[in-house]
Each structure stands twice: as C-alpha cells, then as structure tokens.
Amino acid sequence: MPQRHSKNNNDLAFFTYDEKRKLGYGTQKERLGRDSIKPFDACSLCLKPFIDPLCCQKGHVFCKECILECLLAQKKDIQRENSWFFLSFLLICFSLNTHLSIGADTISAGQSLSGNQTIISDGGNFVLGFFTPGKSQNHYIGIWYNKVSVRTIVWVANRDRPLSDPSSSELKIMDGNLILLNQSKFPIWSTNLTSATLNSIKAALLDTGNLVLRDGPNSSTLVSESLDHPTHTCLPGGKLGLDKRTNKTQRLTSWRSEEDPAPGFFSLELDPSGTNQYLILWNGSENYWTSGVWNGQIFSLVPEMRLNYIYNFSYINNENESYFTYSVYNTSILSRFIMELSGQVKQLSWLEKPQQWNLFWAQPRKQCEVHALCGAFSRCNERALPFCEFGSSEGCELACLNNCSCTAYAYGSNGCSIWVEDLLNLQQFSDDKSDGNDLYNRLAASEISSSKKGTATCVGTVAGAVALLGFLLVLIWGWQRRRPVGTSKAVEDSLVPFGYRDLQSATKNFSEKLGGGGFGSVFKGTLPDSTVIAVKKL
Structure with a gap:
C-alpha cells in the first residue's frame, strides 16, 4: 500500500500545489509593498533623497556626506580592532614567558x-x-x-x-x-x-x-x-693547565651521575709534579691514567692525535702558564672534549645527517691502560683472562691478598694459580715426584702469631690429621661468613679484606650506581662506621 505524504494529506504519487507551497518547493513569488522599494533618487545609505549625489562603479548612488561618515566609522572600527589585537598579543607573550x-x-x-x-x-x-x-x-x-x-x-x-x-x-x-x-x-x-x-x-x-x-x-x-x-667539557679555544701566577689549576671533572652534574670521581688535570703530561685521577688522588709526555706534536700515549685533519692540538709552556688547548680547522664543526663519568676522556664531533655525536678518540682505550691495574710484580695481557699475569711468587701472593675472595695460591712453572672457593681434592705427592707446587693457604691476621715458636711435633694417624685439617677449614669458613663488614684486621699493615657478601650488604645489593664504563660499574656503599665507599664491580 503506498505511503501517505503527510498527516491529513492524500497518497497521490505527486505533490499537490498545497504540499509544494508548504515545503518551499520551486520559485516563490510574493507581492512587495511600496515601502519595500527604494526610490530612484534616494541615497543607498540613508534611503532619503540624496544631497550632492555621488555614484560608484556599480551604479549605486550615495549622499556625499553619508560616504564621509561611513568612511570615518570604518576607520574607527579598524583602530579599535587593532588595539584589541595588540593587547591580546602582549597578553599571550607574557603568559608564555618568552x-x-x-x-x-x-x-x-x-x-x-x-x-x-x-x-x-x-x-x-x-x-x-x-x-x-x-x-x-x-x-x-x-x-x-x-x-x-x-x-x-x-x-x-x-x-x-x-x-x-x-x-x-x-x-x-x-x-x-x-x-x-x-x-x-x-x-x-x-x-x-x-x-x-x-x-x-x-x-x-x-x-x-x-x-x-x-x-x-x-x-x-x-x-x-x-x-x-670548565666543568666536565672543554670547548675549542678552552684551556686545561696551570696558571703559574695564581697557582690555579684548570681541570675537567666528571659528573657524579647522568642526572647529577656535581663533581664526580674522575678528573683530568696537568701533572702536579711539573711534567708536561696529563693525568686522570680517581677521587682526586689515585693515579688512574696518564697521557704520556708532550713530544712537540702529540702526547706520547695518545697516538690518535696524529690524525689532526679536523683538530689542531697545542701545548703551551712559558713562565706564566702551562696549558693544553685545541681548535678546529672548520669552525662550522661542533666539537667537544669531555671527562666522562665512566673514567674515559673523549673527543667528539657532531654529525648532521645521522644527528649523533661521533667519537674521534677515547682514553684509556683498554683495560690494561688503567694505571697499576694488576699491582706490583705483574703484567697485564688484554688477550688473556684474567688480564693480570704475575712474574714472581711475590706478585702472586700480592694478587691473592688484593682479592677478597682468595683462599689460597700457588706459583710454579705454569705461572700463578689462585683459588677463590673451598679447597677440594688436594693431593700430597711423594718425595720422588717434582711436578707439584707448594700451596699457600690464606689465613686471617688474628691466626698468625707474632712471636716465633718452635716447630710442633705432629702426633697421630693420617686419618686424624686429615680430620683436624678439615675441621679447622670449616671453622675458618664459618668465621669468615659471620664476620661483620669492616672489622677485619689489616693485612700487611695496609690491606683490609672484605668478602663479597660484605660488599653486597654495604652497597645494598649494588643498588646505587655511581657510574660505569668499559671496565665495570661503580656503586656507592656505606660501612657500619658510616664511612662512604665506592665499589667497582667487574
């Protein structure tokens, strides 16, 4: 059944005249009254008979006075809008704190x-x-x-x-x-x-x-x-050295962390002893790395400085001052020389296309270039693990004393061997065999008597001696596990051994990281006597 067009209307297939009129369909015609038609001789602005008529290009007629009043009114409106725009602009500037x-x-x-x-x-x-x-x-x-x-x-x-x-x-x-x-x-x-x-x-x-x-x-x-x-960065034209007139040192000091620019643990400065070389110091006193002496062109232990197609390095030494400085041949290149919190000095330049800093050189490059890494009577080998090799029994002994986990050491034809856990499967060779080495057990200082005593006579069976030795080792191991942090007596009047668990407790399980680099991370710790320490975890 066909739908009806609207209420009370028919259901014809076409609109009626009355429906078209209600919908506004088609051309609408209405008769205009006399008041709706402007007389020919009337002004288009005031709609009154014009006085001193003027005609525009489109044929509209105006009174001369009406045109002038209209132009003046438009001018005032424009000035009013401009003043409000200017005030709004000032308010925006102040609100944004430019x-x-x-x-x-x-x-x-x-x-x-x-x-x-x-x-x-x-x-x-x-x-x-x-x-x-x-x-x-x-x-x-x-x-x-x-x-x-x-x-x-x-x-x-x-x-x-x-x-x-x-x-x-x-x-x-x-x-x-x-x-x-x-x-x-x-x-x-x-x-x-x-x-x-x-x-x-x-x-x-x-x-x-x-x-x-x-x-x-x-x-x-x-x-x-x-x-x-300077703080931690030396820019082109900057100086690192010593003013001999005021005795003031210009040094680079690393940040404490990525989020703390306070002075950190590593600093780069001219050798205070007077040589023309630079040192990286840890904690302001411990020698960490040296640049080698200036040979007139470069520092002897920084061979990368020979590739000076970007930089011009100089070292000045006169009666007033001694300092190192550098410049770039192309002044459009952005470059910086920094003391990193990892303990390395780096020369970097900015690359536009990849939008990143490019490393030109860094020192120390390798683990073995760190000053006194292996201690006395030893040498460092980058191709071996561990890095340190010892050339004498004294060096092997010192390496064991410097390692808190070392329990025993032996030195022989195969070099230095160090044990860091319990001693197991030990064998006593017969007198006719010469391929064994002497084993040196590490004891606490309290167990070593200062007075000389005669050699005690061992009495008992072999089984009893083995049982007694095992019992003593268990006691020593248990005592070391219960020993509180920082209460060990000094070994060789200078070294205080700490166990791994002691350092783990002092650093709160290595939770507060101070810095890090290619050689390990440095963590902050506190001993029971409130002494603050820095622990490097390799």
Whole structure:
C-alpha cells in the first residue's frame, strides 16, 4: 500500500500545489509593498533623497556626506580592532614567558634571567638558561648547544648547589658580578670579581660557548670567561693547565651521575709534579691514567692525535702558564672534549645527517691502560683472562691478598694459580715426584702469631690429621661468613679484606650506581662506621 505524504494529506504519487507551497518547493513569488522599494533618487545609505549625489562603479548612488561618515566609522572600527589585537598579543607573550628578548645574547644591569627564559649567542650556536638533567627534580644554570637535536650540556654554574624552583630564581648583574639567586633571594653562585666597575658590567654569551663579562657595554676587555672555569667539557679555544701566577689549576671533572652534574670521581688535570703530561685521577688522588709526555706534536700515549685533519692540538709552556688547548680547522664543526663519568676522556664531533655525536678518540682505550691495574710484580695481557699475569711468587701472593675472595695460591712453572672457593681434592705427592707446587693457604691476621715458636711435633694417624685439617677449614669458613663488614684486621699493615657478601650488604645489593664504563660499574656503599665507599664491580 503506498505511503501517505503527510498527516491529513492524500497518497497521490505527486505533490499537490498545497504540499509544494508548504515545503518551499520551486520559485516563490510574493507581492512587495511600496515601502519595500527604494526610490530612484534616494541615497543607498540613508534611503532619503540624496544631497550632492555621488555614484560608484556599480551604479549605486550615495549622499556625499553619508560616504564621509561611513568612511570615518570604518576607520574607527579598524583602530579599535587593532588595539584589541595588540593587547591580546602582549597578553599571550607574557603568559608564555618568552625569552629575555628575541635574539638577545646579553644580560645588562637591571635585567635578569628566570624560569624558562634563555639567551642565545649571536650566531645561534649556544643557549644559556635553566635546565633539568634527565629525570631529576633539580634545576641548574648551564650552557648547551642550540643546533643539536639532543640537549648536550657543556657548562654548569651551580653544579653542586641545585635549585628547586627556577621560576622564583634569578641570574642577574649585582655589585659588578653575575650572581645566581635562589628562591629565597640568597646568592648560591657568583663570578666572584673584586676589581670590576660597578653598574658597567655586561654579560654576553659568545658563539664559541664562552660566557663572558665585559667591563663596559662597548668594551672589548673581558674580566671573566666561563672557558677559564670548565666543568666536565672543554670547548675549542678552552684551556686545561696551570696558571703559574695564581697557582690555579684548570681541570675537567666528571659528573657524579647522568642526572647529577656535581663533581664526580674522575678528573683530568696537568701533572702536579711539573711534567708536561696529563693525568686522570680517581677521587682526586689515585693515579688512574696518564697521557704520556708532550713530544712537540702529540702526547706520547695518545697516538690518535696524529690524525689532526679536523683538530689542531697545542701545548703551551712559558713562565706564566702551562696549558693544553685545541681548535678546529672548520669552525662550522661542533666539537667537544669531555671527562666522562665512566673514567674515559673523549673527543667528539657532531654529525648532521645521522644527528649523533661521533667519537674521534677515547682514553684509556683498554683495560690494561688503567694505571697499576694488576699491582706490583705483574703484567697485564688484554688477550688473556684474567688480564693480570704475575712474574714472581711475590706478585702472586700480592694478587691473592688484593682479592677478597682468595683462599689460597700457588706459583710454579705454569705461572700463578689462585683459588677463590673451598679447597677440594688436594693431593700430597711423594718425595720422588717434582711436578707439584707448594700451596699457600690464606689465613686471617688474628691466626698468625707474632712471636716465633718452635716447630710442633705432629702426633697421630693420617686419618686424624686429615680430620683436624678439615675441621679447622670449616671453622675458618664459618668465621669468615659471620664476620661483620669492616672489622677485619689489616693485612700487611695496609690491606683490609672484605668478602663479597660484605660488599653486597654495604652497597645494598649494588643498588646505587655511581657510574660505569668499559671496565665495570661503580656503586656507592656505606660501612657500619658510616664511612662512604665506592665499589667497582667487574
């Protein structure tokens, strides 16, 4: 059955006139009244008979006065819209907390840096501002590359005094110095100048990554340079050495961790004994690696420096200072020389296409290049495991004493053998056999009598002697397992042995990692007497 078109309508196959009218179908015609038609001699604006008529290109007629009033009204509307647009633009700028000034590379008296404000060097290579390393909640003032996709920090001002709220902290010129104020407006870092002229100091970030202070707005005299106070990175043009006039050392110090730029365990500096070589020191005192002496072109133990098609290395030694510096032949190449927290010094350059840092050279390259790795009376062999080989019984004994897990050692024609677990399946050779070696058991210092006594006479059967020896070994093993951390007496008046479980307990199962590299990881630990230690796990 056909459907009806609508309620109370018919079910015809076509629309009726009444239905078309209700739907607005087709052309609609209506009769217009006289009031809806503009007279021919009326103005198109005021709809009144025109006065001083003017006609436009489309044939519309207007009063001259109406046209002028309309133009003036449109002008006022445009000015009103522009003023609101300008105010809106200012509000957006302030709400986004934009840069100190677009393209600015300086901080003058009366200006300050806070929050996410930054200044950019004139050529756009470097940025100065607040940053947060990794997932840390601390904030620091630092310099990083502007054109490198991976944020790479090259200098940190307050590396051991972090900030918790950068928005209320300020970096500003005060009393002739560049000073960093924390949220309580207390200075936590300063350039510490004493001879600068007040109110004339101006800070500028150069395109070399050097943050400088100038004495006067247009002066070329530099009263302070960040390149003279490097942290863990040396940029081209920077110096590492000794100022003989002030006895100040310029050194590189590694970060404490990836998220903590505080001074770490490794530092690179000129040999304090006066030789023209550089040392990597662990904890500020232990010699870790040496560069070898400068031979006029390179440091003798860094042969990669001969490939100087990118870099120009120099070592300067005169009556005022001794220092190492370098530059790049192509100034468009971004390069850095860093002291890594792993204990290696590295020379890197930035590659644009893969967008990554390229390693030019690193030292120490191998495990055996670490200073005194195997101790005295020994040699290091990269092709053997373990790395250390001992050339005498004294060296073998020292290796056992330096290993907390060593229980016994033997030295013979096959070299040095060390046992780190229980002694099992020992055999006593007869007197006519000469292919055996003497075995030396390691005992606690408390079990070694200081006075000389006569040789005791052994009485008993072979079975009784074996049983007694086994009983003593069980007692020694059980005593060492129950021995608390740090209570062992010194061996050879210098060494204190610690068991693996002792170190595992002191480091909380090696949970707090301080750093790492190709030779193992370093973990933080605490002894029962609250002494803080660093443990390397190979």
